[in-house]
Amino acid sequence: MFTTCGFCAGNLGGDGGASGLGVGRRFAYDAHRSRAWVICQRCARWNLTPFDDRETSINALETMATAGRVAATSEHVALVRNGSYDIVRVGQPRRPEYATWRYGERVKARERERLKFIIPATAVAVGGMLAFNFAVGGSMGALLGQVPSMADNLYTTIVGNRKVGDVETPVCDHCGRPMVLKAKHMQHARLTHNVHTDLALLLACPRCKAFGSLLEGLDAERALRAGLTFVNLKKGKRIKKKAEEAAGYVDRHGGPETFIRMTTRMEKPVSSLVGTEALALEMAVDEQAELRELERQWQQAEEIANIADGLLIDPAVDEALNKLRKPDQPHG
Numbered sequence: 001m002f003t004t005c006g007f008c009a010g011n012l013g014g015d016g017g018a019s020g021l022g023v024g025r026r027f028a029y030d031a032h033r034s035r036a037w038v039i040c041q042r043c044a045r046w047n048l049t050p051f052d053d054r055e056t057s058i059n060a061l062e063t064m065a066t067a068g069r070v071a072a073t074s075e076h077v078a079l080v081r082n083g084s085y086d087i088v089r090v091g092q093p094r095r096p097e098y099a100t101w102r103y104g105e106r107v108k109a110r111e112r113e114r115l116k117f118i119i120p121a122t123a124v125a126v127g128g129m130l131a132f133n134f135a136v137g138g139s140m141g142a143l144l145g146q147v148p149s150m151a152d153n154l155y156t157t158i159v160g161n162r163k164v165g166d167v168e169t170p171v172c173d174h175c176g177r178p179m180v181l182k183a184k185h186m187q188h189a190r191l192t193h194n195v196h197t198d199l200a201l202l203l204a205c206p207r208c209k210a211f212g213s214l215l216e217g218l219d220a221e222r223a224l225r226a227g228l229t230f231v232n233l234k235k236g237k238r239i240k241k242k243a244e245e246a247a248g249y250v251d252r253h254g255g256p257e258t259f260i261r262m263t264t265r266m267e268k269p270v271s272s273l274v275g276t277e278a279l280a281l282e283m284a285v286d287e288q289a290e291l292r293e294l295e296r297q298w299q300q301a302e303e304i305a306n307i308a309d310g311l312l313i314d315p316a317v318d319e320a321l322n323k324l325r326k327p328d329q330p331h332g
Contacts, residue, residue: 002047010042017085020060021049028088028298029061035305036061039088039297046301048308065089072256074291077298090298114155114233121151160184160230167219172205172212179205179213186227187234187271193264198257199224199285200264221285227270228282235278246279256284 003023004011014025016038021027024038028046036057037046049057068082080087164181172179179185181203188204190211201220205212215223253259263281273281 002050005040005043005045006047007045008040008043010040012038012047013041014085017082018060018064019057019085020053021057025084026086026088027061027064028090028301029058029065030090030302031058031062032091033302033305034058035090035302037301037305039086044297046297046304048301048305051309061087072287072291074295077291077294079290079294088294088298114152117155117158118151121154156230156233159233162226164223164226167215167222170203170213170215172208172210174210174212175205175208177205177207179203179207181223182206183226183230186223187231188269189223189227190267190269191224191264192267193261198261198264201270221289224270225282225285225289228278228285231270231273232279232282242276242279245276246283249276249280250284256287259284260288 002012012023014023016022016024019027021038025041026039028037028039029035034054036049036054038049039046064082064085065080065087068080068085068087071079071081071086073079076090078089080089160183162183164183164186167181169181170179171177185204185206186201188209190202190204192200192202192214194200194214194216197217197220199217199220201215201223202211203213203215203223204210250256250259253262259280263277270278
């Protein structure tokens with residue numbers, strides 16, 4: 001079995017879990033077409049497994065997927081989590097199981113990012129204040145306990161000032177100025193919809209404060225994801241405690257797609273969403289985006305797999321199979 005990615009030459013890492021592949025932490029398989037892939041953690045490209053070992057790999061991945069839990073599902077793919085391993089099942093996905101862990105990885109990643117900033121910042125601030133406190137004779141001791149909260153607020157401010165990426169800068173219809181969008185600006189946007197898409201954002205101009213532009217579809221999704229990350233961070237630091245409630249909230253309202261459609265039809269400002277509702281919307285939007293990206297990756301990998309596997313078939317056999325697949329032609 002190969003140990004490096006065929007696209008970026010990065011190390012595939014991991015131990016393959018129970019897949020028998022010996023490498024990888026994210027896999028994909030299509031039992032119907034006899035395809036199995038190791039997904040590179042560095043570039044996210046799908047590496048087709050060797051043909052000779054593929055059946056064994058597919059059986060092992062099916063066992064892993066059956067023992068795991070479905071994180072998200074669409075018409076073509078399902079994302080299954082088994083411990084620290086992800087398995088993408090291609091074909092006819094099973095109905096998702098409704099559980100908090102479905103969204104746990106994103107919440108954990110956010111918490112890790114927050115702590116990477118807060119812990120060093122707090123240590124530096126406390127060290128400096130202790131030295132100053134000693135120099136002035138202990139007059140600043142009362143402020144030491146406030147340092148972690150101050151560092152947390154600073155981190156929230158940094159997240160809020162991040163620019164919204166991959167969205168073309170809109171121009172305000174009211175004042176005519178370009179609207180340089182940051183995550184914090186999205187809290188003033190209004191959720192809406194139109195005949196073209198179920199998700200749209202009516203943006204408030206950072207300069208003149210009037211509603212001056214409309215984002216639709218993917219642009220609205222990208223901006224909303226950035227904005228909700230800031231809103232949820234701002235509204236509650238103990239976001240993990242709300243994850244179970246938010247997951248159930250999405251499921252009770254018919255799943256991600258239905259929940260997004262229902263929420264946008266209320267045409268609420270993003271800032272008016274309550275804690276659970278805001279986190280639930282972030283979860284639903286994230287899930288839809290991840291599934292769409294998985295489907296894109298699968299379609300690209302399937303094209304390569306068709307070419308690779310086609311090279312292993314004798315041309316005469318391939319021609320005979322094509323004739324059998326074609327409907328009978330009328331004789332002239």
